[in-house]
Amino acid sequence: MTMHMQIDRKLTEFPRIRLMTEVTPVERMNRMSDRLGIDLWLKRDDLTGLSFGGNxxxxxxxxxxxxxxxxxxxxxxxxxxxxxxxxxxxxxxxxxxxxxxxxxxxxxxxxxxxxxxxxxxxxxxxxxxxxxxxxxxxxxxxxxxxxxxxxxxxxxxxxxxxxxHLGVDHPPLGALGYVQGGAELADQMAEFDVAVVPSGSGATHGGFLTGLRLSGHGAQVYGICVRRDQTQQKARMEKVLGKLAALMGFDPALVKEDIHVWDGALAPGYGQIGDRTRTALELMARTEGIFLDPVYTAKTFAGLLGLLDSGAIRKGQKVVMLHTGGLPALFGYQDQLEPT
Incomplete structure (x- = not known):
């Protein structure tokens, strides 16, 4: 039995209704890889199927x-x-x-x-x-x-x-979906060095990290802060992962030492488009023809670029970025995104 099958068996203990269309693809960004000097892939959770998709x-x-x-x-x-x-x-x-x-x-x-x-x-x-x-x-x-x-x-x-619930004191049922999502990626790509994901409520980041670790995958996972600074977000992730471990019955030490967050693309704040965010959004669109949303995925890609600039991500590494969708929000930001 594969680790993914064991995770799936554990998840059957929780009520679930299928809303996903199918397993989402992993796609290489050829031109962006050449431009950045890394082997860049997107996990396309913008293609989950229901209502414009998304994580x-x-x-x-x-x-x-x-x-x-x-x-x-x-x-x-x-x-x-x-x-x-x-x-x-x-x-x-x-x-x-x-x-x-x-x-x-x-x-x-x-x-x-x-x-x-x-x-x-x-x-x-x-x-x-x-x-x-x-x-x-x-x-x-x-x-x-x-x-x-x-x-x-x-x-x-x-x-x-x-x-x-939105608050962090409730059981993170939604994170279970990304335990499965992390295991899904581990099955799709046995080897990669770094994963980059948005980190807001903590459900996607925490579940994704847990799914990879329970699958035996040791890739570094960076959560890019989209709502709070990295000190606040790290504390939140510790709570989320503790509650997720209790929910699923595993040792939280498996994941708590692996919390890495970066807030260099957060400014000027949640849902606001800073220079890094706009640059990242336009770069992906003009290099790969793929849209990112201004609240989550553009900040996530801006974070990836920042980690590359700082040396946390090294040239030549194989990097997977989670594309969490959210594209309808682009139209709510028309005033900020129109060319000046």
């Missing part, structure tokens, strides 16, 4: 599995205005005949009308999602509590709600 599909397989296990008819979730997570949750709910309630938080200051009307906002409206507003952008506990308050009102109406 959240993997996570939602386990959240919706648990929701259906609890016989829920309504799912509540919170995120930024242009959140890919809430858009994909609305699509999953539609596919499964459930109602979705999306709480949109004010995380990104100074945005124009397109940010509030286009991209993921428009798609969620087409999907028929119900919407709530949360005026604070950096209060995960408050945002989760607001969802629970609304869930209580729904129960009083006879509905059966399920809350997908």
């Amino acid at each position: 959240k599909t993997r996570q939602l397989e386990f959240y919706f599995g648990e929701a259906l296990h609890q016989k829920a008819d309504t799912v509540l979730i919170t995120g930024a205005v242009q959140s890919n997570f809430v858009r994909t949750a609305a699509a999953a709910a539609a596919r499964l005949g459930m109602t979705s309630v999306l709480q949109l938080e004010e995380r990104v200051p100074g945005m124009g009308p397109a940010y509030y009307r286009s991209g993921n906002v428009l798609l969620a409206q087409i999907l028929g999602a119900e919407h709530m507003h949360f005026p604070v952008g950096e209060d995960e506990v408050g945002a989760d509590n607001a969802l629970h308050d609304h869930a209580a009102r729904l129960r009083a109406e006879g509905r059966t709600p399920y809350v997908i």
Whole structure:
């Protein structure tokens, strides 16, 4: 039995509903590899299939599995205005005949009308999602509590709600999707030196690292900070990995010493386009014809470039970057991305 099969067997202990189209491909970036002097590959999780794809599909397989296990008819979730997570949750709910309630938080200051009307906002409206507003952008506990308050009102109406939590103190069910994703990559590529992934909530980064390590793969994994500085993010990752280890029943020491985060592309903040982000986004588009989103993947690629400049990634190494999708958000950033 392969390590991947053993991981799959462990994951069958958790309720899960299949939302992925198929195993996502790994694709070599030939021109970018020549340009950067590394052997660069993308793990194409922008091609997960559901509702413009993206990494959240993997996570939602386990959240919706648990929701259906609890016989829920309504799912509540919170995120930024242009959140890919809430858009994909609305699509999953539609596919499964459930109602979705999306709480949109004010995380990104100074945005124009397109940010509030286009991209993921428009798609969620087409999907028929119900919407709530949360005026604070950096209060995960408050945002989760607001969802629970609304869930209580729904129960009083006879509905059966399920809350997908944002806060780090809850079991990271979504990370299970990336345990499977990391194992999937280990099966696809037996040898590579470095993986570069976005690091926000910690579910994708933590699950991916865990999946590789449980598969026996020792590649260095760098999480590129998209929301917090590296001191805050490292502390968050320790919590996420501790809870994931408890959830799956493995020794957290297997992964906790391998937390590497980098925040050099974070400025000027979450969901905001700095010079590094814009340069990375345009470089990938103009070199490989592949779009990156301004919130996660462009910052991730900017991080990869920064790690290469610093020598943390060395010339000639084989590097895999996780492309987490999120492309509808591009249209919400039209004002910032139009040529000046």
